[in-house]
Amino acid sequence: MAEIIFDIAIIGGGPAGLSAALTGRIRNKTVAIFEHLEHSTKLQKAHLVDNYLGMPQVTGKGLMQQMVAHCQAHEPTIIKKKVINIFPGEVLTLLTPDDTYQARVVILATGVVNTLLFEGEKDFLGRGVSYCATCDAMFYKDKKVAVISYTQEGEHEASFLGELCREVYYLPQYEYKELPAMRNNVKVMKVKPRVIKGDSQVEKLITDQAEVIVDGVFILRQSDPVENVLAGLELDGEVIKVNRDMSTNIPGVFAAGDCTGKPWQIAKATGEGLIAVLSAIGYLETKPRQAEK
Ligand SMILES: Cc1cc2nc3c(=O)[nH]c(=O)nc-3n(C[C@H](O)[C@H](O)[C@H](O)COP(=O)(O)OP(=O)(O)OC[C@H]3O[C@@H](n4cnc5c(N)ncnc54)[C@H](O)[C@@H]3O)c2cc1C
DSSP states (O other): OTTOEEEEEEEOOSHHHHHHHHHHHHTTOOEEEEOSSSTTHHHHTOSOBOOSTTOTTBOHHHHHHHHHHHHHTTOOEEEOSOOOEEEOSSSEEEEETTEEEEEEEEEEOOOOOOSOOOBTTTTTBTTTEESOHHHHGGGGTTSEEEEEESSTHHHHHHHHHHHHSSEEEEEEOSOOSOOOOOOTTEEEOOOOEEEEEESSSEEEEEESSOEEEOSEEEEEOSSOOHHHHSTTOOEETTEEOOOTTSBOSSTTEEEOGGGGOSOOOHHHHHHHHHHHHHHHHHHHHHSOOGGGO
């Protein structure tokens, strides 16, 4: 895929990302939307949305379906993958678990990390804590790992890790009726994780019920802490620091929606998506395409 350079890559296919993609396509730019789950699983849980102007009394799911259909009619490229890392440059490189992509600008529309980070999570990132099984599984060959998952995606990741690792503890943190059959070495634990501990590397995971001795902890959320996806990104507390035009401190990187802060509402997300993409297009128009020559 490396030979295609998209004008605009949008990370996240919720209201902010779809709004940015729609206008990007209307302005005739090549647009890739990266979305690893259903579009905004968060909003799809809302039983009733009654504050989005012009669309009274809709379900969150119904609203998302309309947004997705509207956006898809303008034919952006939708890539059902999680962006794990972004590397800045004249052309930005985006890393997914199994591929790399390139874009001239990036719009972050990843939503918020709506769970607290675990004690020790930041300290052990890259030293036993990982957000991507496909990327890092090989480091844990024949070892013991825990998978803490807030989405069903984790079931697949735990099974995959089970092929390589000696033992996998699967800690689902979402509601489920029945889990699919998994390999014998994948043990499901209905516990709440609390603290990740170790010395130079992860050594154990402490939960509300037990201590689990592990070499690695995989954490799978709807959205990862954005500073881990893009190193050097300036934050304002927990959210991305943006200027009035939704630009960030990194040239060519814009942000929109919940990931830039409150109010966490659809109207703010779609409005910021629009501003971000118009600013991104303005940026593209002033930027010589030297890197592609
Ligand atoms: C139960 C509930 C009810 C709500 N009700 C209302 C309401 O009535 N009215 C209202 O205005 N707001 C409501 N909200 C808030 C609203 O859902 C959010 O403000 C809105 O969805 C924000 O849109 P967003 O695009 O910024 O982020 P999100 O909707 O969170 O979308 C972000 C998307 O990015 C994807 N993503 C994240 N990281 C990556 C990555 N690295 N690679 C690829 N994809 C990635 C995620 O899977 C997700 O789909 C509600 C929220 C909840 C949880």
